Amino acid sequence: xxxxxxxxxxxxxxxxxxxxxxxxxxxxxxxxxxxxxxxxxxxxxxxxxxxxxxxxxxxxxxxxxxxxxxxxxxxxxxxxxxxxxxxxxxxxxxxxxxxxxxxxxxxxxxxxxxxxxxxxxxxxxxxxxxxxxxxxxxxxxxxxxxxxxxxxxxxxxxxxxxxxxxxxxxxxxxxxxxxxxxxxxxxxxxxxxxxxxxxxxxxxxxxxxxxxxxxxxxxxxxxxxxxxxxxxxxxxxxxxxxxxxxxxxxxxxxxxxxxxxxxxxxxxxxxxxxxxxxxxxxxxxxxxxxxxxxxxxxxxxxxxxxxxxxxxxxxxxxxxxxxxxxxxxxxxxxxxxxxxxxxxxxxxxxxxxxxxxxxx
Numbered sequence: 273x274x275x276x277x278x279x280x281x282x283x284x285x286x287x288x289x290x291x292x293x294x295x296x297x298x299x300x301x302x303x304x305x306x307x308x309x310x311x312x313x314x315x316x317x318x319x320x321x322x323x324x325x326x327x328x329x330x331x332x333x334x335x336x337x338x339x340x341x342x343x344x345x346x347x348x349x350x351x352x353x354x355x356x357x358x359x360x361x362x363x364x365x366x367x368x369x370x371x372x373x374x375x376x377x378x379x380x381x382x383x384x385x386x387x388x389x390x391x392x393x394x395x396x397x398x399x400x401x402x403x404x405x406x407x408x409x410x411x412x413x414x415x416x417x418x419x420x421x422x423x424x425x426x427x428x429x430x431x432x433x434x435x436x437x438x439x440x441x442x443x444x445x446x447x448x449x450x451x452x453x454x455x456x457x458x459x460x461x462x463x464x465x466x467x468x469x470x471x472x473x474x475x476x477x478x479x480x481x482x483x484x485x486x487x488x489x490x491x492x493x494x495x496x497x498x499x500x501x502x503x504x505x506x507x508x509x510x511x512x513x514x515x516x517x518x519x520x521x522x523x524x525x526x527x528x529x530x531x532x533x534x535x536x537x538x539x540x541x542x543x544x545x546x547x548x549x550x551x552x553x554x555x556x557x558x559x560x561x562x563x564x565x566x567x568x569x570x571x572x573x574x575x576x577x578x579x580x581x582x583x584x585x586x587x588x589x590x591x592x593x594x595x596x597x598x599x600x601x602x603x604x605x606x607x608x609x610x611x612x613x614x615x616x617x618x619x620x621x622x623x624x625x626x627x628x629x630x631x632x
Contacts, residue, residue: 275323279420283482283543283569285522285602291595293627294325294419294571295620296546299375300433300611308617312414320621321628324419325604326572327545328486328523331424332413332478333471338398343375351379361391381442386453389460392440396463401427401471408478422484422522422545425510426471430485432464433494433502443493465506472510476517483514483521484545489536490527499532504539511540522571526609528554533563543569548608552576557597566601572608573598574623580612587619591626599632 273281273289281288288614297313308316317324342357353366366380383389426433437443450457460604475483480568487503494503511521520542525532529547533555536544549556557573565571571595582590595605605627609623 275317275419277623279323279604280327281602283571283602285569287564291603291605291627291630292323292325293321293624294323295320295623296327296572296607296609296611299612300613300615303613304617312415314418317419318618321624322620324415325606326416326419326421326424327585328424328429328484330407330416330421331427331429331471331475332408332480333401333473333474334404334407335427335467336400336402338395343452352376353380356382358391358394360394361387363388366412378439378442381440381445383436383441383518384445385451386456388614389449390451393456393460393463395474396467399467401467401474403474403478408414408480408566412479420482421480422482423475423478425475425483425514425521426468428464428468430487431503431506432461433498433506434485434487434489435464436461437493438488451498458597461502465509468506469513471507472513476513476519481519482542483510483519484524484581485521486524488527489523489525489529489532491531492528496531496535498518500535504535507536507541508539509543515540522569526553530555530559533560533568537564537568541568543571543604545571546606547572548610549573549575552608557594558599561598561600564601569602569604570598571604572606574605574607575614576607576609579607579615579619582624584618587622588626591623592630595627595630596632 278288278292282292314324340359343354345352345354351366351368353364355364356362363382367376368379369376378556383392436446441449514521522543522545523536523541524545526546526548533544547553547555547560552575557570560570574591578590
């Protein structure tokens with residue numbers, strides 16, 4: 273079997289020549305030796321004997337923002353501040369850089385007042401969506417030529433409510449806003465959901481069969497009932513649309529998902545990606561399998577801190593135990609979520625070797 277055939281078979285609980293190992297390289301990639309980076313991620317998969325699973329990074333639909341928007345970015349101390357000006361008002365947001373983590377994070381969200389929500393409403397109401405064939409062709413001619421692509425279903429790369437939680441408002445402030453001006457918040461959310469469906473209808477017409485969102489699902493950010501009302505309701509629409517076209521939706525869920533996994537299955541999610549045992553998550557692979565049986569795929573299992581801290585001698589038996597727990601339904605071995613800097617190329621090679629030689 274080639275990598276694409278192997279991954280698809282594993283996700284559909286069909287026989288495979290060996291279990292796929294599909295590493296998640298976010299964050300760790302920039303810490304690999306220069307010669308590894310220069311060779312590229314596809315060659316890295318070849319070198320360690322892994323099966324490429326391209327998580328997001330490409331969307332078959334693109335958002336065309338309305339005319340009249342101006343963006344200005346400037347440095348304020350250690351912060352990168354962006355000012356967004358529209359014909360109906362303006363807002364600002366800021367990011368800071370983590371030198372240790374080699375990543376940026378939001379330290380000031382854009383939507384802070386009811387007036388800010390109305391500015392964002394104008395942007396959403398006047399955004400249109402078009403097919404993105406050039407980006408699709410570029411991806412498939414490059415690293416996407418092998419393995420399986422989980423294409424982003426919508427350009428915002430996640431559900432509307434998760435976008436509010438994560439980027440536009442923030443967890444705590446969104447709760448306050450839903451109490452202080454609930455109609456304004458709901459109106460914006462509804463327009464964002466409608467836009468996502470416009471984009472999803474374009475994506476489903478593309479040559480991709482498997483779709484993805486970086487949902488970062490976790491009850492550390494919202495309650496299960498909020499998930500049902502604002503996130504599951506939207507994702508359920510996505511899954512219905514995809515199912516009608518014979519296509520599939522995979523959800524990135526890297527946090528505390530013990531109370532959400534059954535909900536995801538019931539909303540139509542085909543597979544959950546980056547599921548992680550404690551301490552990163554709150555659900556072991558064994559317990560996840562007990563919840564969903566063979567009705568939903570599980571991608572992940574190698575907990576990030578274990579991947580980092582276990583010795584090479586300890587890693588092999590640990591990976592075998594993860595695979596044991598994943599048995600009984602669709603399963604794809606991976607390191608769960610973004611990989612901490614410091615995990616070596618050799619550790620990825622060990623995980624791939626265990627997957628290739630595993631005997632149930």
